[in-house]
Amino acid sequence: MEFSPFNNVVKLCIQGMNMEDEGRPEEAYRLFLQGWEAAADNLERFLAAYYVSRHQKSASDRLQWLKKALKYALEMKDDTVNSALPSLYTKISECYNELGETAKATENAESAKKFKNNPSDKGPxxxxxxxxxxxxxxxxxxxxxxxxxxxxxxxxxxxxxxxxxxxxxxxxxxxxxxxxxxxxxxxxxxxxxxxxxxxxxxxxxxxxxxxxxxxxxxxxxxxxxxxxxxxxxxxxxxxxxxxxxxx
Structure with missing residues (x-):
């Protein structure tokens, strides 16, 4: 599955990031949700869920969106998203820490270390x-x-x-x-x-x-x-x- 900057959902995410840079979080969140609703495959769902998670006000809500992003990333089993696994596991670990679930925080932190700096891509x-x-x-x-x-x-x-x-x-x-x-x-x-x-x-x-x-x-x-x-x-x-x- 190929990531493309010309993909409609990717474009919505880029527009949302631009809104974040301009200090317009409400508009950014609307664009990320629009991307989630338009997502038609696991790569698009993974990206949209990741960005929606950034605008959740509570650790529990943020965790639920990050777990959705991780679910779609793992289902793909693709080098396009494997490199995101350390970041996802780290953010999930941080959520569990905020929620006081130390064991789950540690488990996800260890998963982040396992995937970090180890490109699995064999080409071409x-x-x-x-x-x-x-x-x-x-x-x-x-x-x-x-x-x-x-x-x-x-x-x-x-x-x-x-x-x-x-x-x-x-x-x-x-x-x-x-x-x-x-x-x-x-x-x-x-x-x-x-x-x-x-x-x-x-x-x-x-x-x-x-x-x-x-x-x-x-x-x-x-x-x-x-x-x-x-x-x-x-x-x-x-x-x-x-x-x-x-x-």
Whole structure:
């Protein structure tokens, strides 16, 4: 199951987060509930329940929504949501602590430790760029960022979502054609800290980074191209981004 920023429920959650940033919690809560009512699969239900939980006034109500989110996450058995399990278990543990249920708090805290910093994703993996490369070539850290040409990268980044790699290729600087390569990590890799547990719980975009090279083993020609208006919105967000890149 693939996470997509163009999904209707994801869009509602993003709008809700924007309302939170603007100090409009009532409007944010309305949008999250709208997402919950519109959810049609477990990924959408998981995301919507997670955000609805943030606006509950009592620990018991917050716990019920978090348990719903955990239920749908576990039912999926998918790398899209596995990375969110540490965060979910931690928040559930905090609720139990507030409610004075120490044993259940400890049990969930232990579950959070079990899943933390242990990407289970085995691929296939993709890297989006506008560079013209060949099968057998390797991508190595130390190059300039696709988005900030004066920023040198200490890691090489990749994703388990082909359309996510396609979006990255579309946003890369330059006028060359977008390319999405199938890659194999040659060493250890970790969740991308720029995205993991930031706006979304866990690492739903399945974005990773490595200090070791990536080997190109193929190329994907058929991936979903974002509409021009959607692409422009992402370019504007990149241009307005004031946050520090963790590298």
């Amino acid at each position: 993996f993709y890297h989006g760029t506008k560079a013209d490369l060949n099968i057998g070539d390797v991508l190595t850290p130390g190059g300039n960022s696709n988005y900030k040409s004066d920023f040198r990268m200490n890691h090489i980044y990749f994703t388990g979502l082909v359309n996510g790699a396609g979006l990255a290729a579309s946003l890369a600087k330059g006028e060359a054609p977008e390319r999405v390569y199938i890659v194999e990590p040659t060493g250890d890799y970790e969740n991308d800290p720029n995205l993991t547990d930031k706006k979304f719980p866990g690492n739903p975009t399945r974005s990773y980074r490595s200090e070791s090279p990536l080997k190109i083993v193929g190329e994907v020609k058929d991936w979903l191209r974002p509409a021009p208006e959607e692409l422009q919105k992402f370019r504007e967000k990149l241009a307005d981004n004031k946050g520090e890149i963790i590298n």
